[in-house]
Amino acid sequence: xxxLIETIVKPLVDHPExxxxxxxxxxxxVVYKLSVHKEDIGKVIGKQGRVAKTIRTVVYAAGxxxxxxxQLEIND
Numbered sequence: 875x876x877x878l879i880e881t882i883v884k885p886l887v888d889h890p891e892x893x894x895x896x897x898x899x900x901x902x903x904v905v906y907k908l909s910v911h912k913e914d915i916g917k918v919i920g921k922q923g924r925v926a927k928t929i930r931t932v933v934y935a936a937g938x939x940x941x942x943x944x945q946l947e948i949n950d
Contacts, residue, residue: 878936879906879946882929887914903943906933915950 876895884890889911898905919926930946937944
C-alpha cells in the first residue's frame, strides 16, 4: 500500500524525494500518514480537496479486501 501511495503522489509533486509514507497499525484500522515538501502540499490536496479525495478513494478501494479499516492522513 505504501508503494501505491508513493506511485500516485510522486508524479504530482516538484520534490518527489521528500515524499514519505508511514504506516501505523491499530487493532481495527491501518493509518497511512503522507508527508510531502511544504511547497507541494497544495498540489497533493488540490482545488477544494479534489486530488486528496481521489487519492483516498484509490487507497480505500485497494484496502477494501482487508479486514481492517484504511485511512490516509496528509501531513504538511
